Amino acid sequence: MKLVTVLPFLVVIFLCFCLPILPSQTIVKVGKSITGNHKMVSAGGSFALGFFTPVNSNFTYLGIWYNTIPEQTVVWVANRESPIPQNSTAVFTIGDDGNLVIFDEKRELIWSSNVSFTTKELLTSNSTVGALLDDGNLILRHGESNILWRSFQHPSDTLIRDMRFHFNKISGQQTLISSWMRNEDPRPGNFSFGINRSEGRTSYYIWNQNSVYYRFDDSKKGYTLGITWYISTVTINENVYITLAYYRSLLRVVLNPLGNLQVMVWNRNGSNEWNVEFQAPQAKCELYAHCGPFGSCGIRSSGLCKCLTGFEPRFSTDWANGKWNGGCARKIALGWDGGDRFLKHENMKLPDHAISLGNMSTRECETQCIRNCSCSAYACSINACFIWLGDLLDLGNVITDGRALYVRVHFSELIAHGLSGNSAQRYKILTAKIVSAIFAILLLVSILAFIFKIKRLKRPGKMDGDSALVSSVPSGSLVGKDDMKFLQYSLQNIRDATNNFHEDNKLGKGGFGPVFKGILTEFGEVAIKRLSRRSSQGLEEFMNELKLIAHLQHKNLVSLLGCCVEGEEKILIYEYMPNCSLDKFLFDPTLKVKLDWVTRFGIIEGIAHGMLYLHKYSRLKVIHRDLKASNILLDQEMIPKISDFGMARIFGIDQTQANTKRVVGT
Numbered sequence: 001m002k003l004v005t006v007l008p009f010l011v012v013i014f015l016c017f018c019l020p021i022l023p024s025q026t027i028v029k030v031g032k033s034i035t036g037n038h039k040m041v042s043a044g045g046s047f048a049l050g051f052f053t054p055v056n057s058n059f060t061y062l063g064i065w066y067n068t069i070p071e072q073t074v075v076w077v078a079n080r081e082s083p084i085p086q087n088s089t090a091v092f093t094i095g096d097d098g099n100l101v102i103f104d105e106k107r108e109l110i111w112s113s114n115v116s117f118t119t120k121e122l123l124t125s126n127s128t129v130g131a132l133l134d135d136g137n138l139i140l141r142h143g144e145s146n147i148l149w150r151s152f153q154h155p156s157d158t159l160i161r162d163m164r165f166h167f168n169k170i171s172g173q174q175t176l177i178s179s180w181m182r183n184e185d186p187r188p189g190n191f192s193f194g195i196n197r198s199e200g201r202t203s204y205y206i207w208n209q210n211s212v213y214y215r216f217d218d219s220k221k222g223y224t225l226g227i228t229w230y231i232s233t234v235t236i237n238e239n240v241y242i243t244l245a246y247y248r249s250l251l252r253v254v255l256n257p258l259g260n261l262q263v264m265v266w267n268r269n270g271s272n273e274w275n276v277e278f279q280a281p282q283a284k285c286e287l288y289a290h291c292g293p294f295g296s297c298g299i300r301s302s303g304l305c306k307c308l309t310g311f312e313p314r315f316s317t318d319w320a321n322g323k324w325n326g327g328c329a330r331k332i333a334l335g336w337d338g339g340d341r342f343l344k345h346e347n348m349k350l351p352d353h354a355i356s357l358g359n360m361s362t363r364e365c366e367t368q369c370i371r372n373c374s375c376s377a378y379a380c381s382i383n384a385c386f387i388w389l390g391d392l393l394d395l396g397n398v399i400t401d402g403r404a405l406y407v408r409v410h411f412s413e414l415i416a417h418g419l420s421g422n423s424a425q426r427y428k429i430l431t432a433k434i435v436s437a438i439f440a441i442l443l444l445v446s447i448l449a450f451i452f453k454i455k456r457l458k459r460p461g462k463m464d465g466d467s468a469l470v471s472s473v474p475s476g477s478l479v480g481k482d483d484m485k486f487l488q489y490s491l492q493n494i495r496d497a498t499n500n501f502h503e504d505n506k507l508g509k510g511g512f513g514p515v516f517k518g519i520l521t522e523f524g525e526v527a528i529k530r531l532s533r534r535s536s537q538g539l540e541e542f543m544n545e546l547k548l549i550a551h552l553q554h555k556n557l558v559s560l561l562g563c564c565v566e567g568e569e570k571i572l573i574y575e576y577m578p579n580c581s582l583d584k585f586l587f588d589p590t591l592k593v594k595l596d597w598v599t600r601f602g603i604i605e606g607i608a609h610g611m612l613y614l615h616k617y618s619r620l621k622v623i624h625r626d627l628k629a630s631n632i633l634l635d636q637e638m639i640p641k642i643s644d645f646g647m648a649r650i651f652g653i654d655q656t657q658a659n660t661k662r663v664v665g666t
């Protein structure tokens with residue numbers, strides 16, 4: 001919730017606590033009244049309450065106005081429906097029943113706050129008081145803290161700071177703001193303003209008597225200057241409250257007698273008068289359903305209204321003469337036989353009477369709409385699908401905050417308009433489905449071929465030397481014929497190869513120790529890892545483990561070429577990878593561009609192959625336990641090679657259990 005919307009409530013709460021210390025002139029109680037030119041002023045002096053007579057009027061009303069500005073600006077009127085003739089002297093006080101009341105001089109009731117008290121309250125009803133709070137709220141209070149009635153909940157034509165009025169989501173009951181009849185006549189006029197929440201969607205409405213005059217949505221994109229910049233809603237339990245979103249003291253939103261919602265600001269540039277900051281509706285197109293059913297309103301050279309594609313004016317002569325409210329009708333009736341399609345309209349103000357179907361994908365939304373015979377359009381937002389049944393009313397092209405609307409038309413309309421709708425997407429999806437089906441079949445075939453090949457290889461005497469896919473584990477002893485490839489070096493050899501572990505030769509530092517680049521006569525460039533962690537195993541076990549790991553040979557695994565074990569020094573020699581590790585590529589902005597999708601896919605596939613080998617096809621079951629981008633090295637051809645596998649084994653961490661005792665690495 002925005003602070004702006006919370007603040008007014010905090011102020012109200014704060015003021016409620018302050019009530020007991022209000023000076024006495026700010027209240028009416030039994031035996032105290034307001035009459036004639038007397039006025040009641042709020043504690044901070046911001047607002048005043050009293051009788052007023054508008055210019056050129058023969059009637060008097062009880063109202064609340066700003067007390068701080070010279071121009072009497074009435075924000076609330078009590079007796080709008082029962083004006084007091086000017087020759088009569090009225091009294092505002094607490095009635096015998098404890099309500100706030102206005103009597104005329106014959107003590108006839110003109111107006112009452114009309115609160116029904118409980119029996120207990122009735123017994124002590126002579127202890128109620130009326131008080132004007134400094135935010136302009138007139139309250140009826142019983143005892144010190146029990147507020148029975150608030151003028152804020154019975155608004156006139158003005159919304160002021162701290163004021164909020166409600167709409168009950170369950171009962172649909174709500175308070176409305178209603179315009180004055182004329183500028184000098186506070187009696188209720190033809191226009192009213194409020195919200196209606198239907199099917200999970202809140203819209204604000206201005207009604208002209210019983211018909212909708214103007215509608216706007218509670219769009220959360222508040223970047224464009226619209227009326228929702230100034231008005232917002234707060235939902236508390238089942239009530240939605242309308243309140244000012246814009247926190248400025250001398251700002252009010254008023255529904256004027258012509259049906260315009262105006263944001264007024266006092267003294268904007270030293271003018272010492274009320275200035276209209278914003279007004280809605282602004283254009284003819286904003287008027288409700290200006291173009292009738294299926295007519296779209298927008299500023300265009302051919303006139304404001306246009307029928308949606310696939311529709312034509314219902315009354316063509318009226319339409320030609322600019323009488324648009326008849327709207328449009330379908331050129332071709334819908335098929336209902338699965339032959340209907342959707343045409344996409346971009347940047348639309350969505351029609352009225354949306355039905356929310358909740359969170360679902362665009363496709364699901366489309367399916368829901370096509371299934372329902374009366375559904376004529378759908379639209380999707382991030383977490384909701386909306387459908388519309390029957391006529392589409394009040395839609396238009398908008399420049400900002402527009403949405404895509406999919407309108408249902410007969411299939412032939414799509415052909416007539418060059419297949420531009422969502423159906424084009426459907427064909428794409430269909431094509432994609434066919435392609436992926438073929439791909440899946442190919443994949444299945446190759447997997448079968450792969451398995452077949454392994455079986456063949458595993459059969460003794462059938463080894464054909466193709467060891468690119470599977471390890472050529474020597475049969476018999478662990479140290480077999482391939483053993484000669486795994487060489488042991490003296491520490492002096494390594495020192496020579498790395499220029500005595502010179503900093504210039506350092507490639508990086510892994511989890512198990514620093515890595516240096518070195519040159520060995522047998523292999524050329526190699527990566528030399530100087531282990532800094534101590535193995536929990538004895539030397540012989542360590543060597544055995546190393547030899548086993550050295551036998552894990554796969555295109556996507558970094559080969560262990562040799563080692564050096566002298567005293568405390570344990571060094572591993574790996575093949576050298578010129579293209580560093582994957583994380584360098586992923587997180588370097590310049591290197592990143594080298595990774596096109598083909599390369600990325602190749603890398604992903606390679607890693608998967610390597611892991612599959614380690615888990616399944618190698619003789620030694622190896623769980624990596626620290627697979628991360630920095631452990632994926634890349635060769636010249638960007639083929640990924642997994643490094644640091646088997647470290648868990650080397651360091652004697654139990655790998656036979658499926659669930660390990662602690663979380664290792666990534």
Ligand SMILES: *[C@@H]1O[C@H](CO)[C@@H](O)[C@H](O)[C@H]1NC(C)=O
Nearest residue numbers: 055056057058059086184185
């Ligand atoms: C007020 O009363 C006078 C005389 O009774 C009448 O001429 C005038 O039209 C009335 N004004 C309004 C606004 O009704």
Ligand SMILES: *[C@@H]1O[C@H](CO)[C@@H](O)[C@H](O)[C@H]1NC(C)=O
Nearest residue numbers: 085086087088089104105106
């Ligand atoms: C006020 O004027 C009306 C007619 O204009 C009259 O009927 C009524 O009796 C008058 N009231 C008083 C208190 O003079």
Ligand SMILES: *[C@@H]1O[C@H](CO)[C@@H](O)[C@H](O)[C@H]1NC(C)=O
Nearest residue numbers: 109110111112113114115116
């Ligand atoms: C006062 O409230 C009662 C019901 O609580 C209602 O019947 C009556 O019409 C109301 N009177 C006025 C003047 O609003």
Ligand SMILES: *[C@@H]1O[C@H](CO)[C@@H](O)[C@H](O)[C@H]1NC(C)=O
Nearest residue numbers: 030031123124125126127128
């Ligand atoms: C309220 O009325 C009761 C009896 O009806 C009376 O005893 C009491 O004094 C009255 N209190 C005030 C504040 O008038």
Ligand SMILES: *[C@@H]1O[C@H](CO)[C@@H](O)[C@H](O)[C@H]1NC(C)=O
Nearest residue numbers: 180181182189190209257258
């Ligand atoms: C309210 O509407 C009616 C008819 O719709 C019209 O005759 C009347 O003049 C309107 N009132 C105002 C104050 O505009």
Ligand SMILES: *[C@@H]1O[C@H](CO)[C@@H](O)[C@H](O)[C@H]1NC(C)=O
Nearest residue numbers: 172195196197198199205353
């Ligand atoms: C609010 O919306 C519901 C459902 O669309 C409708 O039945 C009701 O009449 C609307 N209320 C007003 C005041 O327009």
Ligand SMILES: *[C@@H]1O[C@H](CO)[C@@H](O)[C@H](O)[C@H]1NC(C)=O
Nearest residue numbers: 267268269270271272273275
């Ligand atoms: C105040 O500013 C508005 C525009 O922001 C302008 O239309 C108006 O004339 C200005 N009023 C004065 C008194 O300068």
Ligand SMILES: *[C@@H]1O[C@H](CO)[C@@H](O)[C@H](O)[C@H]1NC(C)=O
Nearest residue numbers: 355371372373374375387389
């Ligand atoms: C269409 O959907 C609406 C709202 O979900 C529902 O009330 C109506 O019964 C549906 N009609 C058909 C024919 O399914």
Ligand SMILES: *[C@@H]1O[C@H](CO)[C@@H](O)[C@H](O)[C@H]1NC(C)=O
Nearest residue numbers: 358359360361381382383384
């Ligand atoms: C909507 O559904 C998607 C996927 O089903 C989910 O990721 C997303 O969090 C959902 N959004 C909301 C607001 O529930």
